[in-house]
Amino acid sequence: MASRLVVQLIANLVSSVIVGTIGHGLTINISQYALVLAVAVLGAAVFPAIGQALVGLVSSGH
Numbered sequence: 859m860a861s862r863l864v865v866q867l868i869a870n871l872v873s874s875v876i877v878g879t880i881g882h883g884l885t886i887n888i889s890q891y892a893l894v895l896a897v898a899v900l901g902a903a904v905f906p907a908i909g910q911a912l913v914g915l916v917s918s919g920h
Contacts, residue, residue: 862906863902863903863906864902866901866902866903866905866906867898867899867902869902870897870898870901870902871894871895871898874894874897874898875891875894878894
């Protein structure tokens with residue numbers, strides 16, 4: 859579970875920085891990087907949580 863969270867974190871962080879700096883031409887200081895990192899952590903935690911919720915809803919058929 860932790861490895862999935864790390865992969866999601868890295869993907870969210872990279873995409874956020876790319877979109878923010880290249881797509882919108884923004885210059886980001888260190889505090890804004892920290893905010894992007896915090897949002898990326900929250901976003902990374904959402905996707906596995908949704909997956910776990912869906913798995914919990916599906917009956918195994920046993």
